[in-house]
Amino acid sequence: xxxxxxxxxxxxxxxxxxxxxxxxxxxxxxxxxxxxxxxxxxxxxxxxxxxxxxxxxxxxxxxxxxxxxxxxxxxxxxxxxxxxxxxxxxxxxxxxxxxxxxxxxxxxxxxxxxxxxxxxxxxxxxxxxxxxxxxxxxxxxxxxxxxxxxxxxxxxxxxxxxxxxxxxxxxxxxxxxxxxxxxxxxxxxxxxxxxxxxxxxxxxxxxxxxxxxxxxxxxxxxxxxxxxxxxxxxxxxxxxxxxxxxxxxxxxxxxxxxxxxxxxxxxxxxxxx
Numbered sequence: 212x213x214x215x216x217x218x219x220x221x222x223x224x225x226x227x228x229x230x231x232x233x234x235x236x237x238x239x240x241x242x243x244x245x246x247x248x249x250x251x252x253x254x255x256x257x258x259x260x261x262x263x264x265x266x267x268x269x270x271x272x273x274x275x276x277x278x279x280x281x282x283x284x285x286x287x288x289x290x291x292x293x294x295x296x297x298x299x300x301x302x303x304x305x306x307x308x309x310x311x312x313x314x315x316x317x318x319x320x321x322x323x324x325x326x327x328x329x330x331x332x333x334x335x336x337x338x339x340x341x342x343x344x345x346x347x348x349x350x351x352x353x354x355x356x357x358x359x360x361x362x363x364x365x366x367x368x369x370x371x372x373x374x375x376x377x378x379x380x381x382x383x384x385x386x387x388x389x390x391x392x393x394x395x396x397x398x399x400x401x402x403x404x405x406x407x408x409x410x411x412x413x414x415x416x417x418x419x420x421x422x423x424x425x426x427x428x429x430x431x432x433x434x435x436x437x438x439x440x441x442x443x444x445x446x447x448x449x450x451x452x453x454x455x456x457x458x459x460x461x462x463x464x465x466x467x468x469x470x471x472x473x474x475x476x477x478x479x480x481x482x483x484x
Contacts, residue, residue: 222299224296225307227296228297229300233426233429235433242428242431242435246301250301252461253435253438254294255462256438259445260278261291263277263445263455263458264277264288265279269452275452275455276448278441281448285444294434294438300430301431304426307427308420308423311423312420319403320404322400323369323404327372329389330353330369330372330375331356333383333389334379334383335350336386336387337379337383349379352372356371366400366402366404369404370398373397377394380394441459
């Protein structure tokens with residue numbers, strides 16, 4: 212599912228649920244379970260909700276209640292659909308987080324700005340007060356590089372600064388601690404930026420993996436609250452039908468408790484030393 216707004220590439224599920232998760236009063240906590248387990252169990256809860264929403268008939272014609280009997284603010288009729296959309300949003304947020312972590316630093320925008328600033332500083336100092344057309348032209352070229360706002364423009368600015376710096380290489384070597392290798396680094400960064408697709412020449416704080424992890428965790432917290440609402444309602448509505456309640460509970464947690472009991476039993480059966 213993608214946004215209906217052609218100008219916004221954000222998937223629709225994220226577009227809807229991320230602001231809700233962000234504004235939620237309960238805040239964000241680290242997930243207790245792996246993301247794939249959270250979404251898998253949420254899918255089971257959504258299926259349970261849809262299967263058990265209306266009253267039904269059990270084995271032998273026994274009438275069974277439905278979750279609709281406790282429909283309200285904490286369990287609206289669209290809870291199952293909301294869970295499915297939240298699962299999608301969590302998946303999209305996790306993909307976005309992984310992509311940002313994998314590509315972090317590939318476009319060296321911050322370093323490129325720092326190198327450009329260093330070259331401008333040393334050249335401005337060196338060219339200050341010098342007369343003649345060449346010096347005036349060099350000052351103009353250096354000044355023009357301040358306007359770079361895209362990757363391509365920043366790459367061009369670095370190349371321009373490196374060219375001017377090369378012309379004054381001997382004079383600026385060691386000037387104010389300037390290192391000539393900065394010129395070579397400027398060219399390398401220019402090449403790296405040109406390999407990137409055109410984009411803003413300002414590092415995007417929204418691509419910070421830490422912030423994206425926090426955003427994902429808020430969505431997981433919201434998803435877990437929806438799942439908990441279904442499970443709490445199931446425990447009440449089907450209190451006389453434990454086998455149905457079991458359908459709504461966490462299979463992962465049951466398996467983990469079973470492993471823990473088995474491990475504890477194995478340890479207690481070992482003879483003492």
